[in-house]
Amino acid sequence: MQYLQRTIWYTANQTIEVLDQRYLPHQINIIELSSTAQVITAIKDMIVRGAPLIGATAAFGVYFACQETQHQTNKEEYFNQQIENLKNSRPTAVNLFWAINKQLNAISVTKDWYTKTKIAWQTALQIVEDDVKICKQIGEHGLLLLEELARKKKEKKINILTHCNAGRLGCIEWGTATAPIYLAHKQGLQVHVWVDETRPRNQGASLTAWELQQAGIPHTVIADNTGGHLMQHHQVDICIVGTDRATCQGDIANKIGTYLKALAAKDNGIPFYVALPSTSIDWNIKNGLTEIPIEERTPDEVRYITGWNGKKIEKVLLTPADSPALNIGFDVTPARLITGLITERGICQANEESMLALFPEAKK
Numbered sequence: 001m002q003y004l005q006r007t008i009w010y011t012a013n014q015t016i017e018v019l020d021q022r023y024l025p026h027q028i029n030i031i032e033l034s035s036t037a038q039v040i041t042a043i044k045d046m047i048v049r050g051a052p053l054i055g056a057t058a059a060f061g062v063y064f065a066c067q068e069t070q071h072q073t074n075k076e077e078y079f080n081q082q083i084e085n086l087k088n089s090r091p092t093a094v095n096l097f098w099a100i101n102k103q104l105n106a107i108s109v110t111k112d113w114y115t116k117t118k119i120a121w122q123t124a125l126q127i128v129e130d131d132v133k134i135c136k137q138i139g140e141h142g143l144l145l146l147e148e149l150a151r152k153k154k155e156k157k158i159n160i161l162t163h164c165n166a167g168r169l170g171c172i173e174w175g176t177a178t179a180p181i182y183l184a185h186k187q188g189l190q191v192h193v194w195v196d197e198t199r200p201r202n203q204g205a206s207l208t209a210w211e212l213q214q215a216g217i218p219h220t221v222i223a224d225n226t227g228g229h230l231m232q233h234h235q236v237d238i239c240i241v242g243t244d245r246a247t248c249q250g251d252i253a254n255k256i257g258t259y260l261k262a263l264a265a266k267d268n269g270i271p272f273y274v275a276l277p278s279t280s281i282d283w284n285i286k287n288g289l290t291e292i293p294i295e296e297r298t299p300d301e302v303r304y305i306t307g308w309n310g311k312k313i314e315k316v317l318l319t320p321a322d323s324p325a326l327n328i329g330f331d332v333t334p335a336r337l338i339t340g341l342i343t344e345r346g347i348c349q350a351n352e353e354s355m356l357a358l359f360p361e362a363k364k
């Protein structure tokens with residue numbers, strides 16, 4: 001039952017296996033990936049998704065690219081093309097670029113492709129193990145916030161709102177936004193999670209609800225537009241979301257709709273936290289609105305909806321057949337709407353000074 005713990009693992013043949021997230025929670029399909037092309041398809045088609053998991057999968061993509069390059073005549077040309085294709089698989093999550101660059105740096109110590117392959121395998125495994133540790137640390141820091149809320153509420157239930165899936169399915173284990181929730185639940189705090197369904201692909205309704213349900217954590221799935229009403233009626237104590245890319249000034253990009261929740265939280269005086277590993281911080285950019293590349297996906301993800309019809313998974317048309325649709329994948333929440341960032345090194349404010357105090361090595 002390895003898949004219940006981790007989202008990606010390796011086989012005896014040095015290939016990897018992932019949970020196919022397109023069919024969750026209705027079908028548990030495991031897919032083996034053994035080439036750069038398969039890794040690229042897995043990321044593009046969202047078989048794997050979520051910033052840290054995209055990064056880890058891409059790291060194995062570089063490993064496969066090294067392995068394939070050993071058998072090519074034009075080695076440099078082949079390898080560079082594979083890396084380019086990997087980089088083009090999804091644009092917003094900076095973890096993808098972070099993992100590829102980490103791999104390129106690691107393998108640059110040798111010119112021998114066999115040795116590069118060995119190094120890339122070890123580096124990919126390290127990225128996976130580090131992510132598990134980092135997410136647990138995010139959980140431990142975030143737990144302090146939930147404990148404080150529990151004290152303030154005199155041990156009554158804490159209502160947390162989250163958007164999309166910044167859970168263990170978007171990472172390797174634990175998750176980012178969900179890690180403090182898992183630890184709080186384990187510790188006996190009464191937590192309840194409002195799960196935004198997260199149209200168009202419904203990562204909240206399908207993935208976050210599934211992982212919380214598996215962990216026995218009380219939760220309620222809500223339509224995306226419900227959060228504001230719940231906040232006005234004092235039914236949300238804290239919002240915790242993840243991010244695909246944070247700038248050095250603390251703006252963050254996350255699944256489309258996050259910004260509206262942050263606005264509603266601000267209007268209602270509700271703390272809005274973003275949980276993130278430092279691998280999701282892009283220290284090279286400042287302004288999220290102008291500098292973060294925002295993914296646009298096929299309009300069909302808006303026009304159709306996929307679900308379980310009692311017998312099998314089915315895709316049905318929601319809109320008039322010819323209605324155009326627009327599918328913007330992410331939006332940017334400006335730092336001024338964010339109460340704090342929960343990182344593996346602690347909680348900081350969403351501004352450069354506070355972020356650099358936790359990560360001084362990022363100073364230029």
Ligand code: MRU
Pocket residue numbers: 049050051052093163164165166167170171175176177203241242243244254255329
């Ligand atoms: O399009 P997705 O499903 O990859 O988007 C995922 C998110 O927006 C998550 O909130 C983000 O990657 C953080 S995952 C820990």
